[in-house]
Every structure is written in C-alpha cells, then in structure tokens.
Amino acid sequence: MSAAAAATPAALPSADPPEQRRTLAVLIAAQTLSGTGLAAGITVGALLADDLLGSTGLAGVPSALFTGGAVLGALAIGRLCQRYGRRPGLAAGYAAGALGSLGVVAAVAAQHVALLLFALLVYGAGTATNLQARYAGADLAAPHRRGRAAGVVLLATTFGAVVGPNLVTVSGEAAEGWGIPPLAGPFLLAALAYGAAAVLIGVLLRPDPLLLARRLAVGAADSAEAPAERPAERLAEPTTGAAASRGPGVATGLWVMLLGQAVMIAVMTMTPVHLGHHGHGTGAAGLVIGLHVGAMFLPSPVSGWLVDRFGPLPVTAAGGLTLAAAGVLAAAAPGHSVGALAVALVLLGLGWNLGLVSGTAIVTAAVPVERRASAQGSVDGALAVAGSTGGLASGVVVAAGGYPVLAVCGALLALLVVPVTVAAARGRVRGRGGVRGR
Template sequence: MRDRKDVTAGHEAPEQRRILAVLVLAQVLSGAGLAAGITVGALLAEEMLGSTGLAGVPSALFTAGAALGALGIGQICRRHGRRPGLALGYAVGALGSLGVVVAATVGSVVLLFLALLVYGAGTATNLMARYAGADLASPERRGRAVSTVLFATTLGAVVGPNLVSFTGEVAHSWGIPRLAGPFLLAVAAFGAAAVALAALLRPDPLRLAEKLAAAQETVAAESPAEDAAVRPEVRPNRREVVIGTTVMVLTQLVMIAIMTMTPVHMRAHGHHTQTAGLVIALHVGAMFLPSPLTGLLVDRLGRRWIAGASGVTLAAAGVLAAVAPPHSVPALATALVLLGIGWNFGLVSGTAIVTDALPPARRASAQGLVDVGIALAGATGGMSSGLVVVLGGYSALALAGGILALAVVPVVAWAVRRPTHTDAVPATPHAEPEPK
C-alpha cells in the first residue's frame, strides 16, 4: 500500500497551510463582529432598560446563544464537516446582529433579547474555528495552530471597539441609535466571514483528518507486528477532556463577569464611551494578541503549566481591578489587559488538552459540547455580574472573580501529579488508559 503521511504521527498535512490561511481571513473579518457585543452590549441594555442591575443581561444572552450555537455547530460539523458548520454559524450571527439593530431602532426590549441570543451563534463560531485549525496539526504544533487562528481575530477585535464613535455616527445618520452602530459592523463582518469560509475552506479539515486517521488504522491493521505506540488512538481520554474543559470554563466565567461590567463601571464614574471602548479594545487585544507566544509555550513547556499560569494571571487581574481607583484609566486598562492574557492562556492550553484527547472521528461533537460548557459559564458570569455590582460594587465583583480563577491551580496540580502525553507531546501520542 502507498505510504501516506499522517498528522497523528508528527507530520503536517500539506493542506494545513492553506486551511490556516482561510481560517485567518475569516477570523480577521469576524473579529469586528465579536467586539460589538463586548463593547456596547451592556451599555445598550442599560440605556434601553434604565437599570444597571440588568446591564449584564446582554452578555448572558449572547453567551447563552453561543451555547446553543456551539451545540448546533458541533453537530453540523460532525455530520457535514467544518466548512458548512462554521459558515452557517457566522451567517446566523449576522442575522442576529441585524436583529439587534432593528430592536434598538424600534425600542423593543423583547426583540433585543431574542436577537442577542441569535447573535451569540456568531461569537460561538469565532471561538469554534480554533478547532478547525487544530484538526490537521501535528501534536507538537497543535498549540501553535490553535493560537494562529486566535491571533487572527486580533485585528478586527481591536479595531471594532475603536470604531464605536464612527459607527455610532453612521447609525445616527440613518436614524438608528448610536449604541447600535457596532452591530451594523457586526452584520457585515459575520456575513463576510460566512462567505469566505463557504467559498474557500476546501478541503474540509475535519473530513481530511478523519480520512488520514482511517488510512493509518488500515495500515496498522495490515501490519500486526507494528509497535502499538504508532497506531492511532481511537478512544477519547475522558479525564483529559474534563481537565481541559474545566480550565476553559473557569477562565471564561471570570473573564466575562469582570469584562462585562467594566464599561458600565467606567461610565458611572464619568468616563466617555469612547474611553471605555479603548479599554475594552486593549482587553480584546490582550485576549488574542499573545496567542503566538502562548501557543509556543503550550507546545514547548506543556499544556498544564500554561493552564496554571492562566489562573494566577486572572487572579492578579481581579485584584488590580478591585483596588484600581475608578478614575484611573491606566490602572483599569492594565487590569483588563491581564484579564485578557489570563483568558488566552486558559483557552489555548485547554483547547490543546481537549484536542489531544479526542480522535478525529469524535472531535466535532465533543468539542461542541465543551464549548457549550464554556458559553454557559460566560452566560453565568454575564448574568450575575450586574447583580453583584448592585449588591457589592465593582470591586467586590473583581475580587471574587480573581479568587475563583485560582481554582484552576488545584485542577492543574492534580493533573501534574498524574502526567499524560499532553505535558510533553511526543511525535506519536496516544491517550493513557482511563483510570479504573
């Protein structure tokens, strides 16, 4: 039989470079759409509802929508491949963004809430694209593949918040409330990403990974004397999936809770909306800009060590945000930058852990369920953040988030005491037997 290179044996598929290029293009486009809800979602709700206590509802709604979107996208990817799943997710996100604009224009809170749920599908797609980047990556380069896709989000995600004033003026000139302006940008951004993926993401990375894994299984079956260590793993390592998921869930919950209320906290202390947009732009940049370095560290130092660093970094961010003077933009910006970096550490390392533990045929649906958990954690953080601020203040919210983030450390410590292949990634990884 003709020899074929296999991604699970330490080789990159030749199609990986093209697939990463297409994903990068889509992420650059969609990043601006992702930033809309982060930057003005809470402010728009506060304006329409007249209550700070409910300002966290938009974040909770679009992250809850992201949970539903992740579940649906995961199932579509499992049945039909990454291309239709991701393209449809962005198209639905564009529809939801348009719904937010209409809701703000007619003053309908009910429509706003429904549209934010649909908008969440776009934010879910933006994050789930990282799995497509890892499908064909060799294990020793998997962290860098994930980080490449995340890094590509930086341009749109940083530019988007800084266009708050411009898009607001455009919206106002069309008779639309200014705070709905960023969602006009999201309509175009998510729509363009959907078209790019539908037209260009060929071959489908998940389908190709499955074919390569099946070919390796056939070769292994025809060579019974071959060392079992080089055979593809066909069973998921559930303990590894739990560890990676826990890291991502905790980091998402803490990040969303503190980030959601920061613009509200700043505006309550006299800061202009554009100033809050700048701080959020720095935060979003910190969420994605360090990705190349994070991916390198995840591959070289080990997944779990970077996961542990995420908890420590998020704790530092929470403490700094809690003690920062409300009128100090530099202090708040530094806290939000640390918040973004800690989230980045957790997402890249957790994604690598989960992907390492799943064979190609089991990835899409399992990864969708993982992202459902992440989105639900974000919804919990967003929903509770406004109530915590009303009851105890922004400092109490930030401090509680920092303390909660430290829970990542014992999870990682437990994993380090029982090391598996994901700490020092070999050329031919295989999951360890599940503990009895």
C-alpha cells in the same frame, strides 16, 4: 482584508503542510471579518436596548441574549460540524450571525421589541462561531503544533474586534442616510462582515479539515506501515484511546477554561462600574477594557508556542496564577489609579488567554477525531454559561462587598486551576507507569 492579508501566509508556521496552511489562511481571513461583526454587539448592544426598551435597567438584556445565543449556537455548530464537517458548520454559524444582525436592523427600523430580542438571540450564534473556529485550526495540525494553530486563529479575531468599534460613527452615518437609526449602523456592518465570512468559509475551506483529519485517522489505523513511513502523520497524528489515557482528559481542559472564563467575565464586567464610582469617565473605562481585550487575544500565538514547547499543563498552571495575580492587583489598586487597574486587566486577559489556548489543546488531544466536534461544541456551550454566571454574580458580589471583594474572590477561584493541573499531571504520570508496566 488588509489585516488578514498581512497575517497570511507568511505569518503561518513554515513547517505546516499545504492543506493546513490553506486552512489557517482561510480561517484567519474569516475571523478577521467576523471579529468586526462581534464588535457590533459589544459596542452598541446596551445602547440599543436602552433606546428601544426605554429602560436603563434593561440595558443588560442584549448581553444575556448574546450569551443564550452563544450557548445554543455552540451546541448546534458542534453537531453540524460533527455530522457534516467544519465547512458547513462554521458557514452556518457565520450566516446565523449575519441573519441576526439584519434582524436587529429591521427591528430598530420598525421599533419592534419582540423582533429585536429574537434577532439578538440569533446574532449570538454568530459570536459562538468566532470561538469554534479555533478548533478547525487545530484539526490538521500535528500534535506538537496544535497550540500555535489555535493561537493564530484566535489572534485573527483581534483585527476585526479593534477595527469594528472605530467604524461605529461611519456605519451610523451610512444607516442614517438610508433612513435607519444610527445605532443600527454597526449591525449593518456586522451583517456584511458575517455574511462575507460565511461565503469565504463555504467556498474556500477545502478540503474540509475535520473530514480530512478523519480520513487520515482511519487510514493510519488501517495501515500496517511503520510510523516513519506513514505520510498521514505529516498532517496529523490521530488520538487513540491509549494516547489519550497518557495525557490530560477532557475534564481538565474544561475546568481550566470554565474557571478562567468565569473569573475573567466577572472582573471585567464590573471594572468600568468601579471606575465610574471613582469619578472616571467612559474614556478611562474604554482604555482599560481596550487593553484588556488586546491581552485576551494578541498573545495567542505565543501561548500556543508555549503549549507546544512545554505541554499544556504548565501553561494552565501559569494561566491560573496569572489570573490570581490580576485579582490581587485589582483588589489592591486604588480606585483613582487607572494605570494600576489597566495592568490588572491586562494580566486578567493574559491569564484567560493562557487557559483558553492550553485548554483547547487538552480537549482536542483527549477526544478521538470521530467525536471531536460535538465534544468541542459542548465545551464552548459550557463556557458561555460560565461567562454568564460570572457576569451575573459579579454585580451581586460588588453590591454586597465592593469591587475589591469581587477581585479577591476571583483570585481565589483562579487558584483552583493549580490543583486541577496537579491532579492531571499525577494522573498522567500514573498512566505512563501503567503503560510501561504492560
């Protein structure tokens, strides 16, 4: 909790009203906790499968189940939020992560394979909640502060994700003391972390940011007051159909995030394998991936500021170009050069972050508040599918042509972000011209 405390509330944007500041403070604390839970599956999921299933070839099963759970979880959480608000939706998602974690522990203790597979699927729903929370941070933010709000929530995930892997030994020893195999220890920690996050959201996320945003939107639509006289606009400016038509649409934000997710997962997945083929151990791979994960989340507040300052479209283009540069560098880097690959993976994480933050801002602005949550759940479900596709395709490409071919393919795919951005910018200009013409 110390990391969360350090991030609240002094680190929050000073111009935010009390309701938004409270929302961000609660989300930051919950994300710090849930990030610890997220780290469990990443750290020991494959090792658990190898141990319990008795086959290294099946070690990728946890990742596939995490992804499946994330797809279902994103859709379910989006619908829950749409109907009941962010508080019950996010609390249910974190609770699913806790329940799945306990299921994994029980399965490992009982050596029950079927229970393990089901529990990993449920656990994946908790990982979907980690990303869904960024939308809650933007619900009450003014349009010119949405990027920073989403970025601050994403940043909080980093704290737990960094702490979690460092507690693997301690949690394993605790589990062993209770007669449970040590590899289940991180999932005990995950159950505690996700459970605490669920309670925190359920008790403290008041007022519900999405429900309040809806009330403000209705009040603003019914009010005949001048914009400068409406107190509702101090919290949020609802997106009307006319406003949405002048900005990028949902498809733009979705494509930007899908392309970034597919490229990032594909290159990231095969980088440790590439390092291993050139004689590097797990320490080198851990260093490179650690730097990559840091670059995925740590720049989030800066990315959000750039979106708020310059608009989302320039940032999406910058994200695509950064991903392309990462692919080119990864392809050109000698296999023995850990440093060059580390730089490439840092750029890969940064490009992904720019695309995710800007894409989030685009989707949030483009969808009316009364339909926002379900649309956001569908977007994150599609992201999980894109990540799974990228991960599966990466092995095929490397087997056929090698890691450099994969990296170049990733660079070319990332460059598609640029024409998507240009098309959206041209459509925005035409939309403004149409508005003026009327």
